[in-house]
Amino acid sequence: MGTIVDARGFSCPQPVLMTIDEIKLVSKGEIEILVDTDTSKENVSRAAASKGWAVTDVKEEGEGYRVTIVGKG
Amino acid sequence: MGQLKNVFASRWGIIGVGAFIGILAPLLQKWGNPGNMGICVACFERDIAGAVGLQRAAVVQYMRPEIVGFVLGSLMAAYLFKEFRPRVGSAPIVRFILGAFAMIGALVFLGCPWRALLRLAGGDGNAIFGLGGLIFGIWIGTLFLKGGFNLGRTEKTYSSVGWLMPLTMIGFLILMFIFPQITDQPQSGILFYSVKGPGAMHAPLIVSLLVGLAVGFTAQRSRFCTMGAFRDLLLFRQPHLFYGLLTLTVVAFLTNLIVGQFHPGFVKQPVAHTMQIWNFGGMVLAGLAFALAGGCPGRQLFLAGEGDGDAAVFVFGMIVGAGFAHNFGLASSPTGVGPHGIAATVIGLLVCLFIGFTMRRKYA
Numbered sequence: 001m002g003t004i005v006d007a008r009g010f011s012c013p014q015p016v017l018m019t020i021d022e023i024k025l026v027s028k029g030e031i032e033i034l035v036d037t038d039t040s041k042e043n044v045s046r047a048a049a050s051k052g053w054a055v056t057d058v059k060e061e062g063e064g065y066r067v068t069i070v071g072k073g
Numbered sequence: 074m075g076q077l078k079n080v081f082a083s084r085w086g087i088i089g090v091g092a093f094i095g096i097l098a099p100l101l102q103k104w105g106n107p108g109n110m111g112i113c114v115a116c117f118e119r120d121i122a123g124a125v126g127l128q129r130a131a132v133v134q135y136m137r138p139e140i141v142g143f144v145l146g147s148l149m150a151a152y153l154f155k156e157f158r159p160r161v162g163s164a165p166i167v168r169f170i171l172g173a174f175a176m177i178g179a180l181v182f183l184g185c186p187w188r189a190l191l192r193l194a195g196g197d198g199n200a201i202f203g204l205g206g207l208i209f210g211i212w213i214g215t216l217f218l219k220g221g222f223n224l225g226r227t228e229k230t231y232s233s234v235g236w237l238m239p240l241t242m243i244g245f246l247i248l249m250f251i252f253p254q255i256t257d258q259p260q261s262g263i264l265f266y267s268v269k270g271p272g273a274m275h276a277p278l279i280v281s282l283l284v285g286l287a288v289g290f291t292a293q294r295s296r297f298c299t300m301g302a303f304r305d306l307l308l309f310r311q312p313h314l315f316y317g318l319l320t321l322t323v324v325a326f327l328t329n330l331i332v333g334q335f336h337p338g339f340v341k342q343p344v345a346h347t348m349q350i351w352n353f354g355g356m357v358l359a360g361l362a363f364a365l366a367g368g369c370p371g372r373q374l375f376l377a378g379e380g381d382g383d384a385a386v387f388v389f390g391m392i393v394g395a396g397f398a399h400n401f402g403l404a405s406s407p408t409g410v411g412p413h414g415i416a417a418t419v420i421g422l423l424v425c426l427f428i429g430f431t432m433r434r435k436y437a
Binding site: 042 | 296
């Protein structure tokens with residue numbers, strides 16, 4: 001199981017900063033990021049990709065999304 | 074719709090939107106808007122403040138339909154793509170103050186980031202100093218962001234809350250129909266209309282409104298933001314939004330060349346002054362305030378259109394800030410900075426630093 005970043009309620013750039021912080025912290029594995037706007041979903045996915053992480057799943061959840069990203073380190 | 078890929082959010086999407094605005098903004102000027110001011114969110118909100126009498130500078134009073142269109146276009150896009158998310162509660166008072174000082178900084182330079190790009194695209198060399206200040210201000214903002222600065226979380230709220238800004242804009246539009254402009258009259262009912270100066274220069278109402286709607290719609294889809302373009306580049310080397318900004322500038326330049334609106338130089342540029350330190354300084358203040366508030370003035374309107382009540386508070390802060398700027402002699406004019414513009418810029422920077430240094434905490 002990976003870690004969860006709860007970025008709900010934050011608007012850009014916080015969700016991206018939080019995701020990048022977590023990527024640096026765990027360096028590889030799986031991270032789930034909770035966001036509540038489409039903009040954050042897109043920004044987080046774009047940031048993960050630019051760090052070489054793969055977006056493996058985007059699920060609608062409640063009022064937002066659960067974005068799963070996987071990094072091989 | 075949620076699973077459907079948003080083409081506007083792709084690289085070509087943001088470039089397309091940049092090109093779209095880059096063509097329309099100079100055309101708005103051709104159709105009647107002031108020089109290098111096809112679109113200027115700060116100037117237009119200032120004109121709105123003038124139209125309702127919050128400031129009484131006779132040359133800058135007009136209820137700009139572009140602003141109405143920006144909000145309503147975004148609202149339509151948000152509803153169509155199920156992105157209307159009413160939300161509030163992320164430090165609204167801070168956003169109001171940031172909005173007010175962002176406006177004051179922009180009026181010291183004489184333009185928001187959008188107009189800074191359009192001034193450059195029209196050949197106004199003074200815009201280089203404004204853009205330099207903007208980038209520097211945003212860079213200071215990124216230092217605060219790296220240090221943990223944030224305005225806190227929003228909370229979901231009632232739909233009606235998200236509708237308040239769009240309804241306000243619809244109200245403004247209705248006022249224009251009830252009290253239409255009368256030729257050579259400075260007032261029509263409760264609305265003020267400039268009879269000379271930039272406020273008297275405008276494209277036909279319906280044209281301004283339609284362009285505003287189109288820009289609002291596409292900007293909501295693409296998340297176009299002139300502050301975010303520089304911020305993302307500085308903060309995490311992410312050039313996505315910057316492609317849109319660059320395309321806007323280049324396409325606006327080419328459009329100006331084609332329609333004969335490119336006039337390179339520093340002196341006698343339309344609605345501009347040559348006091349470069351304050352062109353720079355005013356935009357440092359505006360850039361920092363936009364960065365701390367999370368969006369350029371255009372983006373704040375688009376966010377307000379998709380239900381963000383905090384962005385709406387920022388917009389009202391800007392409109393009230395315009396009132397202060399003109400009533401207290403803070404705004405510049407083509408002859409130079411206003412009598413108290415420098416003092417206001419310094420105070421604004423101090424306020425932004427106070428906010429930046431004190432609002433940092435770990436994400437709770």
